[in-house]
Amino acid sequence: MLRRVCSPSLLNQVAYGLNFVKAVSTEVLNPADAGILSKARSPTINFVLGGPGVGKGTQCTRVAETYGFTYLSVGDLLRKEISSNGEYGDMILETITKGKIVSSEVTVKLLKSAIESGETNRFLIDGFPRSEENRLAYEQIIGIEPEVVLFFDCNEVEMMKRVLHRTQGRVDDNIDTTKERLRVFEAYSLPVIRYYSQKGKLHKINAIGTEDEIFERLRPIFST
Numbered sequence: 348m349l350r351r352v353c354s355p356s357l358l359n360q361v362a363y364g365l366n367f368v369k370a371v372s373t374e375v376l377n378p379a380d381a382g383i384l385s386k387a388r389s390p391t392i393n394f395v396l397g398g399p400g401v402g403k404g405t406q407c408t409r410v411a412e413t414y415g416f417t418y419l420s421v422g423d424l425l426r427k428e429i430s431s432n433g434e435y436g437d438m439i440l441e442t443i444t445k446g447k448i449v450s451s452e453v454t455v456k457l458l459k460s461a462i463e464s465g466e467t468n469r470f471l472i473d474g475f476p477r478s479e480e481n482r483l484a485y486e487q488i489i490g491i492e493p494e495v496v497l498f499f500d501c502n503e504v505e506m507m508k509r510v511l512h513r514t515q516g517r518v519d520d521n522i523d524t525t526k527e528r529l530r531v532f533e534a535y536s537l538p539v540i541r542y543y544s545q546k547g548k549l550h551k552i553n554a555i556g557t558e559d560e561i562f563e564r565l566r567p568i569f570s571t
């Protein structure tokens with residue numbers, strides 16, 4: 348049964364995730380941890396998922412401004428780590444250039460620290476979790492159940508078009524890397540989307556249309 352639905356690399360990712368979670372689980376249980384778990388506040392988390400160039404960042408910026416969220420793009424956190432010559436910079440640059448997924452060890456650490464220093468207690472987290480391995484690591488290390496999971500849905504031709512029209516000088520905004528990102532999205536991110544759909548948390552948004560039209564589709568979710 349597993350052989351029919353999981354590629355060997357997906358199984359490797361899950362196995363790696365479980366080992367990683369086991370290795371860091373003492374951190375979660377340690378009362379000396381000065382992080383999220385030991386703070387009296389309990390943040391609200393919302394995840395925003397969708398393929399490359401679908402418009403996550405564009406819409407998150409508007410939602411965050413309109414509804415008072417702190418916007419965290421995990422891709423931006425990784426790019427900051429590169430530009431500041433951080434500890435993991437070289438490895439992150441190589442991974443992003445290839446269109447692959449950076450290990451949970453790094454992303455969850457960066458994300459945890461960003462949540463802890465967030466300006467508000469309500470977060471829109473863009474582009475994470477990108478795989479079941481990411482999700483498991485997040486649950487073990489941060490462990491705050493998301494309230495809402497948005498999934499921006501769009502066809503691949505339109506996503507490719509949007510990426511290639513973007514003018515931010517990103518190393519991954521080219522045809523070959525985007526093809527790989529689309530493949531990675533289907534293989535690793537769609538299972539996460541299915542997971543949250545089964546939990547009744549997923550809001551699937553049609554991402555075809557103008558930016559204004561898409562934003563109007565989001566209002567009912569955050570206006571309540």
Ligand SMILES: Nc1ncnc2c1ncn2[C@@H]1O[C@H](COP(=O)(O)OP(=O)(O)OP(=O)(O)O)[C@@H](O)[C@H]1O
Pocket residue numbers: 397398399400401402403404405406422474509510512513514554555556557558561
């Ligand atoms: N509804 C839309 N119609 C056409 N272009 C759009 C739309 N929304 C965003 N764009 C443009 O598409 C490009 C990608 O948008 P954005 O950066 O928000 O996507 P993203 O989902 O965050 O992508 P990535 O995952 O690669 O970071 C940008 O140039 C943006 O201006």
Ligand SMILES: O=c1ccn([C@@H]2O[C@H](COP(=O)(O)O)[C@@H](O)[C@H]2O)c(=O)[nH]1
Pocket residue numbers: 399400420421422423425442443444446447448449450454473474475476477519528
């Ligand atoms: O959780 C994450 C988020 C991002 N990455 C890597 O960064 C690039 C760009 O991410 P965007 O969300 O499109 O800005 C992505 O292709 C991955 O290589 C990641 O590994 N994990």
Ligand SMILES: [Mg+2]
Pocket residue numbers: 403404420422473
């Ligand atoms: Mg983005």
